[in-house]
Amino acid sequence: MVFDLPRQVTIVEVGPRDGLQNEEKEVPTEQKIRLIDALSDTGLMSIQVTSFVHPKWVPQLKDAAEVLKAIRRPAGVVYSVLVPNQTGFERAVEAGVEEIEVFVSASESHNMANVNRTIAQSLEGLRPICEAAKAHGLRIRASVPTSFGCSIEGRVPAERVTALASELVKQGAEEISFGDTVGMANPRQAYELFRQLLAALPNTRLAAHFHDTRGTGLANALAALQAGISIFDSSVGGMGGCPNTPGAAGNVATEDLVNMFEEMGVSTGVDLSKIVDCARLAENIVGRELPGKMARAGVCKR
């Protein structure tokens, strides 16, 4: 049945990291903390708060340790951080994280543009990080940017994405998020790729991470849900994009995703009014209108 859907999904809020790393002007640390604390209050159970990338590359997140130290961390909510390399990993451990996210692109060209390494080199570099993370008892999440295509290479074959994901599982990833970094995914492709991944990796938590570059973000999320995916990355207000992808619009907006799911009777655990308020707060903090629609449209009349 087309609408025989999971009853419950988990939303992974990535705005404080994926969104704010793309803001031209640096957001003051106390504003980041205010936004993350507000997000923690919505019912979200997983928030990616920052990245331990070198401040030379992403000065916007140079306050990673400070943010992590200052935010409220209510019990049960997972706070994860992005970790690009060994040094970043060590800084993350020092800051007291419980979950790290590592990443390798599905497209060679995108991986090269992003971290100046081949996919094989990235995987090699991950090995000691994942070993150390396991030794520290940290949860490992992996993300795979350009899983659906890349503006340099075009479509990425599903087999390559599946093989890369299997390799990440071998290295210790407990959850893998597949990103449509440049907004090339279409619903049929999303459905088919996730069916294939779910069959290949039945014991790994799989997540969908869509961008709304071509307006298909929510349609792709629907198709992934129909395929059986129940973990979705999104960004409050629809902040974000890709620094190496000119013209890329933001991530799927958390409040728009929550609205669609809740209206369909799929529970997200997130309070819709509160997350819409967070989107307005995010607009306030970055000082411009964000792409998410709910901040203007408001919650539907019941």
Next chain:
Amino acid sequence: MVFDLPRQVTIVEVGPRDGLQNEEKEVPTEQKIRLIDALSDTGLMSIQVTSFVHPKWVPQLKDAAEVLKAIRRPAGVVYSVLVPNQTGFERAVEAGVEEIEVFVSASESHNMANVNRTIAQSLEGLRPICEAAKAHGLRIRASVPTSFGCSIEGRVPAERVTALASELVKQGAEEISFGDTVGMANPRQAYELFRQLLAALPNTRLAAHFHDTRGTGLANALAALQAGISIFDSSVGGMGGCPNTPGAAGNVATEDLVNMFEEMGVSTGVDLSKIVDCARLAENIVGRELPGKMARAGVCKR
């Protein structure tokens, strides 16, 4: 099967009417003609060009007859006009139309706000117009705004929409378009309503008309497609909204809808590059950025 979809769909371009009627500043007649002529060149087979509403209510479209006279009308493309009442119908006939679109809202409150009549009064008023249209050999299309909900009444029961549609068929409508005027539809609802409508009206062409007010436009279009709908209204650039619905974003953007369908392997007959060019032309004409995404993102690399 979830993605056992129709192979081919028809796009009904409504931008020149539904879009331009909502523009604050009046667009010069020759610009309208230029846009419609460009749209005629994309492969679109149905274009709603204007409305014969009283110029006092919608001064933006007071040049309806002039536009209709001046546009190129390549063989095979259907040019329709909106007709709100008997006077409008007579003006439309005089201007030489081949298809008219009449409308009755599914929500009493919206119908009252829109035309200051009850639904029953609107249906009564349609009777002589439809009779005369049939006598003139014109095709009758009907649209049903607020089929999925209304900002005053909330959700509209599916049974009421189905009953209203049946009444419109009795009066002579050959095609009926169901509008999500205020962007309240969700994919599950869209799927279920269209399954019900397709079962109740097997001999009538049914169309889906979504707005992107809450970002769900393309997701709803996907669900309608999965339900078996193969006619979709959309507006170039995502122009439009609803004059009686503050904050309503535009219609689903034609170029975004065409992109999603074509990328899924569902043929629209519309040249994607040409319709993206039309969206840029529309932005030029209205003098602002429109909500459609493809004008900025560009066509996906193959």
